[in-house]
Amino acid sequence: MEIKATMAGSVWKIAVAQGESVGEGQDVVILESMKMEIPIPADSPGTVKELKVAEGDFVNEGDVIAVIE
């Protein structure tokens, strides 16, 4: 399952590591947009298969941030 950015912004914090298991609703990354922190949570539980971004990266709305299995 792909976790996508809900809005354009820069990646402020990556809250999980590759291989880590995450619960539903757990924050995967925190974006910063318009001086506000926007947490991006996992929709369902799983394991972080791949992180597509690094801290400081700029993302557009709809960009894939992470893949959860």
Next chain:
Amino acid sequence: MIEKILIANRGEIASRIIRTCKRLNIRTVSVYSEADVNSPHVDMADESYLIGPPRVNESYLNVEKIITVAKEVKADAIHPGYGFLSESGTFAEQCEQAGILFIGPNSKVIRQMGSKIAARTAMEQAGVPIVPGTKEAVNSIEEAKNIAREIGYPIMLKASAGGGGIGMQVVHSENELQTAFEHNSKRALTFFGDGSMFIERKIENARHIEIQILADHFGNAVHLFERECSIQRRNQKVIEEAPSPFISEHTRNLMGETAVKAVKAIEYTNAGTIEFLVDEEENFYFLEMNTRIQVEHPVTEEITGLDIVEQQIQVANGETLSIYQQDLSMNGHALEARIYAEDPNTFFPSPGHITNFEYPEGPYIRNEVAVKNSYDVTPFYDPMIGKLIVYGRTREEAIKRLKEALMNYRIDGIKTNLPMLKVIADHEQFKRGNTATNFVDKYYLTEVENTK
């Protein structure tokens, strides 16, 4: 003599400063980032210079670059606007060293007021009432718990170097304090490079009322009465007005005199604002001092007839204040609504492409806008894209005009808070002047919830 000003800012405030400069026959220089190539402030200035990539630390916070441009274009002065470098002691100092006038107070007083703890101490010494709380930075959670017990819950936890509501939280219990302290201290360290916190008693049903002041380099200072800015979301202002619908003439005078006394005590110069919390018995407590022009300064201009940017330039130019306190009076009522690019219910930002932008025009309406038709609102900067200011002979008339003006505002393509502003302008409690800082939670969000 100031003949050329570089505006180290963007958005509506840059345009607003340029307007006054044009009226005073002062040449203007805009700076802009790669994200702002199409911004209105770039076209308005006599000269404009690209200063870097979109990110603020590479452009609008890039002290070296901005000063280099100012020197190259031979600007006499820099107007910092609000936000960005406006309250940076380092920037003011660098301007001073480069022989460029910084339109604002000196670096020493900026630093003093920029530290919440130093500011509290200075204000207390000047005889300004302060909210009971810590005088020193609280560095450990154990210390925080002891102090909170002494003051009594609920308490207000604040980052010493904070601003814009970041690093600030109401805490109701010791359990809550543990996580709140760690979280906010960490955030403050990330955002401001300083994780020190301080603790204040939470004033219940507080209103946010601030006094605009002007001071010159010769020890003269006046106040331009108050603005009430109690309607807030996420600790940031949404609707402001002057005068306050709440305080008595006696409190108004007392607050004004206290503010003037304070700015004289700290040897403040230029325009500034002292923010107070006011409780239900009209006791007022120092909150913080903003050493720059405020977003909401137009409401004061509308009721006093003064141009605050013009006053700032005159003071920076070394002129004495041309107005005496006894010459100043308030006329009518002004309201300002901030237009934010955000979801009106969750307050989450909504950057994107504006496909259609129309604002209301007419007598008693003033627009300060940062965007235009077919314009990209980028995620790099503050979500405020405009301000709508209305004037009325009475508060009732001003509210009526605000409602009408909001009906004629149209922004398509992105989400904005226009629906929220309409609900508030039409709200019975707002009309009655029941405008404590919990207004949005208490009246607006409950209404949103009920209509779902």
